[in-house]
Amino acid sequence: MAEPTKYFVVTKKAVPEVLLKVVEAKRLLESGKVPTIQDAVDRVGISRSSFYKYKDDIFPFHDNSQGKTITFSMQIDDEPGLLSDVLKIVAQFGANILTIHQSIPINGIAALSVSVQVLQTTGNISDMLDEMANQKGVHGVKILAKE
Numbered sequence: 635m636a637e638p639t640k641y642f643v644v645t646k647k648a649v650p651e652v653l654l655k656v657v658e659a660k661r662l663l664e665s666g667k668v669p670t671i672q673d674a675v676d677r678v679g680i681s682r683s684s685f686y687k688y689k690d691d692i693f694p695f696h697d698n699s700q701g702k703t704i705t706f707s708m709q710i711d712d713e714p715g716l717l718s719d720v721l722k723i724v725a726q727f728g729a730n731i732l733t734i735h736q737s738i739p740i741n742g743i744a745a746l747s748v749s750v751q752v753l754q755t756t757g758n759i760s761d762m763l764d765e766m767a768n769q770k771g772v773h774g775v776k777i778l779a780k781e
Contacts, residue, residue, distance in 0.1 A: 641780075643777050643780070649692075652680055652684055652688070653688055653692045655678040655679060655680045655684075656678075656680065656684065656685055656688045656689055656692050657692055657693065657694060658678045659671070659674035659675055659677070659678045659680065659685055660674075660689060660693075662674045662677060662678070671685060701752065701753070701754075702751075702752050702780055702781060703732060703749055703750070703751055703752070703779075703780070703781045704729075704749070704750055704752055704759060704777060704779070704780050705733075705747060705748070705749040705750075705777070705778045705779040705780075705781075706747070706748060706750075706763060706775060706776060706777050706778060707745065707746065707747045707748075707774075707775075707776050707778050708720075708745075708746050708766065708767075708772055708773065708774055708775040708776070709743050709744070709745055709746070709772075709773040709774050710736075710743070710744055710746050710771055710772050710773070711742060711743060711744075711771035711772075711773075712739035712742045712743065712744055713771050716769075716771045716772070717734075717736060717746070719769060720746070720748075720766055720769060720772060721734070721748075723762060723765050723766050723769070724748070724750055724762065726757075726762075727756055727757035727758075727759070727761070727762040727765075728753060728755045728756045728757055729750035729751065729752055729753065729756045729759070729762065730750060730751040730753060731748065731749075731750055732749040732750060732751055733747075733748065733749040734746070734747075734748050735747045735748075743773070747778065763775050763777070
């Protein structure tokens with residue numbers, strides 16, 4: 635019996651360079667900037683065998699998440715308006731909020747989980763999560779699920 639496929643979400647810095655080059659080669663092909671796979675792999679500096687080995691297993695997070703539900707969590711300081719600021723970021727990126735759950739703050743910190751629907755018009759989810767993580771008073775933004 636075949637082992638079920640498992641997925642991992644990792645930051646770009648954790649991805650080996652060859653995989654990033656495969657993503658770039660795929661982007662060049664999809665955009666029409668190069669006509670053939672050989673041209674794409676030559677441009678990014680990898681072999682055709684590397685491209686074929688990984689092409690079906692690596693993709694940008696945003697490209698694969700359209701039409702999906704993403705659930706993420708974070709810890710936020712118990713400050714007036716901070717939840718509103720976080721939700722404004724979701725609105726700025728055009729994601730549809732499905733659920734919000736905030737715990738009662740303990741020692742000035744509340745746990746927050748949010749599920750959003752990623753639409754065709756939604757901006758890059760990775761950028762959205764980065765912007766949230768950089769918001770003053772927000773700690774530990776993590777993706778919990780992608781459906």
